[in-house]
Amino acid sequence: MKKMLAVLAFCTLLCFTFPYLLGAQTTPDPALVTAIAAIKVIDNHAHPLRALKEGERDTEWGELSYHTLETAATDPGAEMALVPFRLRPKSPEFLAVWQALYGLPRGAVTKELPHDVVQVKRQVMLEQGDNYPASVLDKIGIETMLANRVVMDRSLPAPRFRWVSYADALMFPLINKEVRKARPDLVTSYGSLERLLKTHLTDLGLSRLPPSLEGYLTRVVTPAMERQKHGGAVAVKFLTAYVRTLDISNPSVEQAKRVYDRYVKGGKPTAGEYKTLQDYLFRYISREAGRLDLAVHIHTGFGIGRYFDVVGSNPLLLEPVFNDPVLRKTNFVIIHGGWPFAKQSAAMLLKPNVYADFSAIAFLIYPRELSDVLRSWLEISPDKVLFGTDGFEVDPNMLFLNWEEFTCMGTRSARQALSLALTEMMRDGEITHEEALGIARKVLRENAVKLYKFETP
Ligand SMILES: [Zn+2]
Numbered sequence: 330m331k332k333m334l335a336v337l338a339f340c341t342l343l344c345f346t347f348p349y350l351l352g353a354q355t356t357p358d359p360a361l362v363t364a365i366a367a368i369k370v371i372d373n374h375a376h377p378l379r380a381l382k383e384g385e386r387d388t389e390w391g392e393l394s395y396h397t398l399e400t401a402a403t404d405p406g407a408e409m410a411l412v413p414f415r416l417r418p419k420s421p422e423f424l425a426v427w428q429a430l431y432g433l434p435r436g437a438v439t440k441e442l443p444h445d446v447v448q449v450k451r452q453v454m455l456e457q458g459d460n461y462p463a464s465v466l467d468k469i470g471i472e473t474m475l476a477n478r479v480v481m482d483r484s485l486p487a488p489r490f491r492w493v494s495y496a497d498a499l500m501f502p503l504i505n506k507e508v509r510k511a512r513p514d515l516v517t518s519y520g521s522l523e524r525l526l527k528t529h530l531t532d533l534g535l536s537r538l539p540p541s542l543e544g545y546l547t548r549v550v551t552p553a554m555e556r557q558k559h560g561g562a563v564a565v566k567f568l569t570a571y572v573r574t575l576d577i578s579n580p581s582v583e584q585a586k587r588v589y590d591r592y593v594k595g596g597k598p599t600a601g602e603y604k605t606l607q608d609y610l611f612r613y614i615s616r617e618a619g620r621l622d623l624a625v626h627i628h629t630g631f632g633i634g635r636y637f638d639v640v641g642s643n644p645l646l647l648e649p650v651f652n653d654p655v656l657r658k659t660n661f662v663i664i665h666g667g668w669p670f671a672k673q674s675a676a677m678l679l680k681p682n683v684y685a686d687f688s689a690i691a692f693l694i695y696p697r698e699l700s701d702v703l704r705s706w707l708e709i710s711p712d713k714v715l716f717g718t719d720g721f722e723v724d725p726n727m728l729f730l731n732w733e734e735f736t737c738m739g740t741r742s743a744r745q746a747l748s749l750a751l752t753e754m755m756r757d758g759e760i761t762h763e764e765a766l767g768i769a770r771k772v773l774r775e776n777a778v779k780l781y782k783f784e785t786p
Pocket of ligand 1: 374375376477719721
């Protein structure tokens with residue numbers, strides 16, 4: 330009897346553990362997969378290029394030139410080791426993406442495939458003309474893409490594309506020779522911010538910065554943001570984490586004024602003094618965004634560049650900003666979900682004015698890992714999670730892997746990950762099939778419709 334019981338206990342143990350021993354994993358519910366594939370999505374964050382003729386370039390899709398101080402390694406193997414595994418050119422996933430976008434490869438995969446992709450793509454660009462960017466959205470099943478760009482273009486019209494302008498140039502008015510010297514790895518980024526601030530001044534009919542902080546706020550910052558709003562912007566984006574940490578203190582206007590008024594004439598503020606001014610401006614811009622009904626997008630988590638400070642980009646650093654009663658009318662979106670601090674982002678979602686999107690991680694991490702991230706958010710607040718891709722141009726010389734391909738890859742991956750997360754939640758008895766469908770629609774479009782007050786047909 331004792332022996333029998335022992336055998337029974339062993340069998341029971343095996344029954345429960347065998348699937349795990351085999352590494353069995355959830356397969357997504359087929360009905361859910363079909364329903365999710367049919368939802369027309371709203372992409373919360375991407376960098377589409379305008380329609381281009383052969384030989385043209387679009388340099389207005391981003392605000393910063395990413396840090397390029399370090400020259401490329403001479404050893405191609407070492408260079409490749411710095412490219413995320415999933416995005417290396419040999420990734421078989423690109424085949425599925427080219428197949429979806431261009432019906433290629435038609436036969437066997439050949440070495441010439443990227444060249445063939447470029448040929449077909451150029452042909453489509455030629456045929457579609459100004460409609461080319463919208464035709465890309467049609468192919469991927471995207472109804473609206475939020476386009477994070479310095480300026481928009483007639484080939485990126487509303488309502489298919491909605492503008493997300495940049496805010497950092499307004500936050501760093503004192504970039505001068507001395508400031509540049511302190512951070513040589515940021516010289517190119519500083520250069521970009523300086524150029525953009527000059528453009529704002531020119532647009533506002535000013536030849537130089539006003540001599541006092543009040544003048545800067547009322548004659549530059551506020552009118553520049555109002556111009557963006559009138560130009561169709563639905564949000565402003567901070568790329569601050571590329572230039573400094575997201576630890577934003579709450580200085581008084583007098584403290585900020587002392588720094589601006591003294592150094593606008595020249596001279597080098599200490600790092601602490603300049604931070605005081607930047608922190609004040611970050612909050613001022615966020616407050617103005619709330620007044621103008623513009624959401625505030627903030628780059629969080631990992632970033633491009635070998636000097637990127639991931640720790641300084643933790644979304645938890647923003648908690649004092651999210652908790653500021655003065656900023657409660659401003660809606661913040663944690664862009665890229667703060668990954669690898671995705672769990673930390675989940676903890677922010679119950680604040681009334683905080684959302685998170687999963688742009689970039691949609692193609693950086695594989696669907697199974699992404700489904701874990703999504704589940705951890707959806708179990709906290711399915712009303713605050715936004716789909717996003719971050720489709721962007723990695724290298725203008727690689728037309729075969731550009732914003733279209735990354736957007737397509739991110740969207741496919743997001744649909745898979747969402748199906749998986751919701752299936753697991755159903756199987757664990759957390760939600761019904763009906764509720765799973767409702768959550769999928771929220772994540773892929775309805776949360777964005779609500780947040781940005783989009784009109785839907
Ligand atoms: Zn981006």
